[in-house]
Amino acid sequence: MGIQADAEPAPAPQLERRIDRLSAPLLVSWQLTRDCDLACLHCCTASAPGKRLTDELSADESMELAQALLGAQVPYVMLCGGEPLLVPHWLELAERLGMGGVQLKIETNGQRLDPRHLERLARLPIRSIQVSLDADTQETYGRQRPGGSLERAHAACRGVRDAGLPLEITFAPTRLNIHEAEAVIDRAVALGAFRFNSGSLMRIGTAARLWQKLEPSAEQYRQFRTLLERKAASPDTAGLELCYTPFSTTEALWESLREPPATLLVLPQGWVKAAGPLPHICADLRRHTLSQAWDRYRSAWRDPELMGAVRRAAELEALQEAANDWAPLSTFG
Amino acid sequence: MSNVNLKVQEAGVTDSIEERQTRETPASDKPAWETPKMEDVSREVMAQPYIRFT
Numbered sequence: 001m002g003i004q005a006d007a008e009p010a011p012a013p014q015l016e017r018r019i020d021r022l023s024a025p026l027l028v029s030w031q032l033t034r035d036c037d038l039a040c041l042h043c044c045t046a047s048a049p050g051k052r053l054t055d056e057l058s059a060d061e062s063m064e065l066a067q068a069l070l071g072a073q074v075p076y077v078m079l080c081g082g083e084p085l086l087v088p089h090w091l092e093l094a095e096r097l098g099m100g101g102v103q104l105k106i107e108t109n110g111q112r113l114d115p116r117h118l119e120r121l122a123r124l125p126i127r128s129i130q131v132s133l134d135a136d137t138q139e140t141y142g143r144q145r146p147g148g149s150l151e152r153a154h155a156a157c158r159g160v161r162d163a164g165l166p167l168e169i170t171f172a173p174t175r176l177n178i179h180e181a182e183a184v185i186d187r188a189v190a191l192g193a194f195r196f197n198s199g200s201l202m203r204i205g206t207a208a209r210l211w212q213k214l215e216p217s218a219e220q221y222r223q224f225r226t227l228l229e230r231k232a233a234s235p236d237t238a239g240l241e242l243c244y245t246p247f248s249t250t251e252a253l254w255e256s257l258r259e260p261p262a263t264l265l266v267l268p269q270g271w272v273k274a275a276g277p278l279p280h281i282c283a284d285l286r287r288h289t290l291s292q293a294w295d296r297y298r299s300a301w302r303d304p305e306l307m308g309a310v311r312r313a314a315e316l317e318a319l320q321e322a323a324n325d326w327a328p329l330s331t332f333g
Numbered sequence: 334m335s336n337v338n339l340k341v342q343e344a345g346v347t348d349s350i351e352e353r354q355t356r357e358t359p360a361s362d363k364p365a366w367e368t369p370k371m372e373d374v375s376r377e378v379m380a381q382p383y384i385r386f387t
Contacts, residue, residue: 023366026377029384044383075371078384103371170385199382249382261381262369276383 019262019298024072024290026262032062032090033082033268038109039206040145041214042134042172044276046205046324047082056268059089061286065270066093068290070100076127080107082268091120098124105130105168110156111148118163128195129160130168136183144176154191161192170197174207174214178224185231188240195241198228200248204277208321249277253314260301264293267326274300274329277320278309281328305330 031045035052057065069077077097084090085108098104103125110131121129131153135141141150160167169188171181181198188196200221201207207214216224225247232242246252256275265273270285272293282300283293300306306329313319378385 021367022369024369026369026374027384073368075369076374076378078378103374197385199385202382204383243379243385246380246382252380252382255380262373262377263381263384265384276381 017260017298017301019260019301022262024074024294025264025297026074027076027078028069028074028264028266029078029080030065030266031080031082031268032056032084032087032093035086036081036083036109037086037111038083038145038148040109040132040134040148040172041176041206041210042144042174042201043206044202044204044323045082046209048206051082052086053268057270057285059092061270062089062093063096065266065285065290066096066100069097069102072290072294074102076103076105078105078107083109083111085112085117091117094121094124098126101125103127107170108132108156109145109148110153112152113156113159115159115163118159118165122163122165126165128166128168130170130197131157131160132172133157133169133184133187134172134174135177136180136187140177140180144172144174154187157191157193167191167193168195168197169193172207173198173201173216173220173224175216175220176214178216178220181224182227182231185227185237185240185242189237193240195243197243198224199244199246202249202277203317203320204249204323211321248317249320250314250317253277253310256301257307257310257314260298264297271326272297273326274306275310277313277323278306279322279325279327280306280309281326282306299331300329303329303331 033052033056034045034047035049036047037049039048079090079094084106094104094106105128106121106126107130133153134144135150138150141148157167169184171184173181185196201214201216203211228242228244231237246255253275265276266285267273271281272283272285274280274282274297280300283296285293288296
């Protein structure tokens, strides 16, 4: 795929990097499936109905990986997708992890989260149920999330709070919905959310394919940043953390060069990405143990091939469009 | 598991973290491992738009 290694300055001494001091990742972001019941225009994983990969981890494999995460004392696991609730064993997986002491975040579009799920989740150490609210009117929500019901998403949010679980809202800004951002923030407050996540639209996946249609203008982004700062300082949002920095994946990639994230991004077939906005694969959990995968991840962040790719993707956002064209690092072996 | 070979070294592990440290850090040039701590997670999540904002 033409990724070339740059000449690289000497890496920082090993002990200065947090990932070299940790016996396991701080968190694992585990994409359970590419399948989704919606076909959102902004989706960074290009998930949609019927997009399930043919080689996604089975229920048995997923349970074994969960056991490995417990054994490694990974403190936090995010279950996401696609829509994780489409995976038949998602709740059993959450229970295996949660009952073993792992704290959990579940990311969902809220279309099929029902009280039976919430009753079981309420027994687990849940740090966050994150529901995507990309609009405050059905008209706009339906344009950005074709086939989606805003009322169902709102009902899911209310159900989360009624079950005593922590609610987190995420908002992906596009030219279609950015005018409703303030209403969504106000809605998040009214729903009792503890956090509102946003940032710039990621030029990855479906969003990259539709970039010309979706990318907010510079003026829209300027107004959006002003709104976020104003809302963050407002007493009206007391109790709601607004999280929007670093604002872009580009900013985050620059920071990663200094301090690589202590995070493993696990794809539905068990591959481990070196970085979200990049296509490089550094391990395969069907071939490597979790500790081997963690070692390989740490090695990847010393690899000149990856360092060069990170820098180029940080300098030119359009290169992040290849993030889902997965390919192993040369050292993948 | 059917035709796959998911290697899970830690599956069913009941040994202590100290035992695991011993197993995984035989080389003298490696530092003593730090066990990941939940209190370090929030900043980690927030620093990554790709995962905090999907």
